[in-house]
Amino acid sequence: MKRIALFGGSFDPVHTDHVNIIKSCKDKLHFDEVWVVPAYVNPFKNLSTSSVTQRLEMLKLALKDLDFAKIDTYEISKQTSSFTYDSVKYFKSKYPEFEFSFIMGSDQLDNFEKWDNFQQLIKEINFKVFLRTKDFNQTIVDKYNLETFEFENNHLSSTKIRNLENLNLQIKEVNDYVNNNLMYLLERVESKMDEKRYFHSLNVGQMAMELARLNNVDLNKAQIAGTLHDVAKHWSEQDMRKCLELNNKDLLNEPTPVWHSFVGAYHLKNDWLFSDKEIIDSIFKHTVGSTDMTTLDMIVFCADKISAERNYEGVENLRALVKSDLELGFKELLKNQYEVAIQKHSIDSIGKSLIETYNFWIKGDK
Incomplete structure (x- = not known):
């Protein structure tokens, strides 16, 4: 059975650590494919500061050399705030022949139990947690017996990138795209x-x-x-x-x-x-x-x-x-x-x- 890692997020913008997590899914966790699922609007964030088209274009640039990674626009096509539970149910129903896991960063653990339909969600799919920082919510990890993984971590965040921090570690093609489109100008x-x-x-x-x-x-x-x-x-x-x-x-x-x-x-x-x-x-x-x-x-x-x-x-x-x-x-x-x-x-x-x-x-x- 083909093993698929679902990797959701705003990707506003996608950055080097996102790509390194995707590579680790293939190289260390041995997933057959990684499906990147950009959100139309993240339920825990304000409206995105870039357009859907721009975020998709940046993802294409970042993933162009990774033939095992594909972009799935299911959440974007809904044109409304998306919940992980709904997406997981959709993918499992449409592709019953595949085994799915969900990728998340350790920075999301503090709000994990606030996710929509959480009690059903935790039973629906396995979660793989990538450690974004040394300090993370170990209590949640232990409570739900979550697997944690390290990766080549530059400690980047989309917020930092938007605010001109650590651009020397960002994907050059994505940074050029941001500059050439005057993105995140007000910020x-x-x-x-x-x-x-x-x-x-x-x-x-x-x-x-x-x-x-x-x-x-x-x-x-x-x-x-x-x-x-x-x-x-x-x-x-x-x-x-x-x-x-x-x-x-x-x-x-x-x-x-x-x-x-x-x-x-x-x-x-x-x-x-x-x-x-x-x-x-x-x-x-x-x-x-x-x-x-x-x-x-x-x-x-x-x-x-x-x-x-x-x-x-x-x-x-x-x-x-x-x-x-x-x-x-x-x-x-x-x-x-x-x-x-x-x-x-x-x-x-x-x-x-x-x-x-x-x-x-x-x-x-x-």
Whole structure:
């Protein structure tokens, strides 16, 4: 009789420890197959922060090399909160020729007796408990004579992953998918970004996409770069200083108000593990530009200054100019920024980078 391990969860997102548990089911527990059963909504959690489609796509990426693991969409297809008891009854009824066990993490033991129809459930199926931490509810294990197993444990959690912790241990393809789809954005920036800045960032992402469409640039890259351009805007000066000291001390000589562009780029590269250099570079340059501006760089620079909520005098004319001729619009915005900076701070205080950018693009010092 074929032995099947049922592995349920939100998988929001799936991570390395989920995969290691699945591998252990095959290698150590000798199951023939592992059926991964993503929940539509976990009964013990709030609404998922990602779509069903996204969670399924991430699971496909994570399991692509495991031919013994398959994704079953039974719970998702119900489009409602699912209980393990109902799923177990369904699988046993539909596949009476198979022997099923249910996989769970030791972190679920504290609520185990609260599961729906628990007394019937515990009689319906064997549970295999994988030890997520050293401390777990031994009382429940003993009470129900549960089997426990160790595995290659990185002590990850989906919550930690969503909050940028331990990304170096995450599945690279899944992390890239999360970054390229701007997933978990609010969770990742809300502690250091106020509501006004958040909606400005969303607007810049939308404007960047519009400009990308007009200039035959990758729309997704433009949206990502525009949306994340101010990711470090509300960092404390102390935190930004630490970042620049670690990555490029020379940038400390630039005016403090433009530090966030450099810090944001390093933050995305080092903490989000963004691997797209074009996106990182455009965020790095979005405040003061550079002598080497790609089309994407110009798009993000301009989108920041003409986004939908901007209402300063002359912004409508600048929007029209940028949309009709990106480089000409970029030069006009750069010229305005340079003149305003000198008026506010004097030429000795506006920083080397802005002067170099201005001299190259406006004065023609090439």
